[in-house]
Amino acid sequence: MNAPLQPTSLQDVLAFAAHHAVTSRSEGGDLHPAAGVEQLRALFDIPLDTTPRDAVAVLAELVEAAKPGLSATTAPGFLSWVIGGSHPAGVAADWLTSAWGQNAAIYQCAPSAAVAEEVASKWLLELLALPSDCSVGFTTGATMAAFTCLSTARLAIFDRLGIRIEECGLAGAPPMEIFIGEDAHVTNFAALRYLGFGSDHIRRIACNDAGTFELPALASAMEDSTAAAKIVIGQAGQMISGAFDDLTALSRLCREHRAWLHVDGAFGMWVRASERLRYLAQGAELADSWSVDGHKWLQLPYDCGFAITRHAQYHRRAMTMDASYLTRDERDGRHPSDYVPELSRRARGFPAWVMMQVLGRDGVGQMVERHCAAASALAARIAGIDGVELCHEATINQLALRFTGLDDAQGDALTRTMTDRLNATGRHFLKTALWRGRTIMRVSIMGHETDAEAVVGLARDIEALCRDYAAAANAPLPATIET
Ligand SMILES: Cc1ncc(COP(=O)(O)O)c(C=O)c1O
Structure with a gap:
């Protein structure tokens, strides 16, 4: 979790930001924003003072207001869209x-x-x-x-x-x-x-x-x-x-x-x-x-x-x-x-x-290779799981998965539901998209902290979900997911 902020100076604010830049990657915290839009509006939409305010106090308020609406895009479990990991050296x-x-x-x-x-x-x-x-x-x-x-x-x-x-x-x-x-x-x-x-x-x-x-x-x-x-x-x-x-x-x-x-x-x-x-x-x-x-x-x-x-x-x-x-x-x-x-x-x-320089001439290529190898490993695991399929060959770091239902419409609903369930574990951040008119779950391995472990964990969770679903084969799909 992020360090509590009790800043008394701008240097404290910088120290907090440095701490966040480093620990948000390794310690995780909440992958998903905790607050909805109305809650965030209530936190940000405060009366604008007519007179100047103390900068450190305002920055402390910014941290408190922003915290519940932050996605952990730099954490290893963040696998959505195509988003890099904002390396701390680049941040500095x-x-x-x-x-x-x-x-x-x-x-x-x-x-x-x-x-x-x-x-x-x-x-x-x-x-x-x-x-x-x-x-x-x-x-x-x-x-x-x-x-x-x-x-x-x-x-x-x-x-x-x-x-x-x-x-x-x-x-x-x-x-x-x-x-x-x-x-x-x-x-x-x-x-x-x-x-x-x-x-x-x-x-x-x-x-x-x-x-x-x-x-x-x-x-x-x-x-x-x-x-x-x-x-x-x-x-x-x-x-x-x-x-x-x-x-x-x-x-x-x-x-x-x-x-x-x-x-x-x-x-x-x-x-x-x-x-x-x-x-x-x-x-x-x-x-x-x-x-x-x-x-x-x-x-x-x-x-x-x-x-x-x-x-x-x-x-x-x-x-x-x-x-x-x-x-x-x-x-x-x-x-x-x-x-x-x-x-x-x-x-x-x-x-x-x-x-x-921080990644180095070889380091950039090696990171790309590591991410692509993790995607291939996930694709191989997916191939062995009943109830889910890959929508294309794994070329590099991007995968599109689809959970299979009795027909296309049920497959779409199942893919949305399974994506919600995987998100509800708190271990992954995933989103759906449409591909060839059908709902898919996208996986993008892009953050420099994301490694084979995060991806093996995802495969394990997908396997468990598919097993549970097969075991309750006659149960109707839940409309929403309990978190
Ligand atoms: C293939 C491709 N082209 C273009 C873009 C747009 O890039 P940006 O969002 O940096 O403007 C993206 C972003 O994800 C992309 O994946």
Whole structure:
């Protein structure tokens, strides 16, 4: 449990936060938020004083108000969505970032932040085995990384067609067609929407059981297209199954059709840090741009993503803002805002520089391998349990499970009920989703503290639940779960 807070100074508050950053991972505590929304509103929605208040007292109140609404995302049993473990070293680097108060907009405003980004970019490209002359923007996450990369793509593609999109805008440009799998992550569709690409110009291509492109369907859609401007968005790590597109084949198709290839590799691109698993994302290095998250397998605290492209000049042209007061000098280093949509911004290079060293070149790959091995072990255990099945092959760290009922509808209800029951043990944090129209339970092994033990415990609990359910085969499913 967290240490009781009786702060008398800001240093006490920092000590408490440090204690929480370390112990919440090992000692656990409540995985699930204890309070509902009304209780949280009552805790937070206090009258706003007209006069200033003591900062330490307010911070102590924040701790008390927030505590019942915290999910233990950093604990080993947290297996939902795709959420990294906010490594304490990254958290500490983030504090320094805040304490230094650097605004990593332009070099002259934050020289150390700019150089930290420059070096962290170089290391990132080494870890991901991407060409060393790619450029990297440090974004809030993969959504803004995709936005940045696709914005670069839009500029570059039209520019090569002789169209100055900066002047005529989309209204003066010919149609662009975007080819994307039906099962691509929703944030790619959002990024396209922000960029002014409507659904009429987005060709949603059928996907296979693993949620990646049916290549013949993509090839024939590209063949049919009369648009001169084309983008293909591939996946390295499908969000449900963890599967990979055949990126070499995608790049070949893109070359044939003069299309830009963007890869959403929010978490999957990190397999390239492992010599053993790199083959899964083979061909990714042939793409034009990549979106990757730092707050997933690099275990950075929220938030950090990377927009990477081999077209550095277009990247800068798409993002750079110029004004006389944004002072630049030829002796400056990198201007961090030249690679992202924001001007004033957090110095994300500091924690990234720290985490890449704390994990080390081999450590990142080894952690990815450890998580994938734990997912394979869970998949093997699941295969031996009657009453539950895996919805796809285990590729990396993501699994989708389904409890089997007499028919689909009963299977859906059972999957929801079993997920509730597993959550009610207090040992796991799991959520359901829809996959191919059916309810599934997702398991994502992503936090650096999550290991084989947490996953074996989950298999054991699933086995016990399925046994109990089979033993009471005639009992109707309970509508709700008693906790
Ligand atoms: C495959 C994939 N793409 C994109 C995203 C969006 O990333 P973010 O939430 O960091 O913006 C995620 C997030 O889970 C993801 O798993």
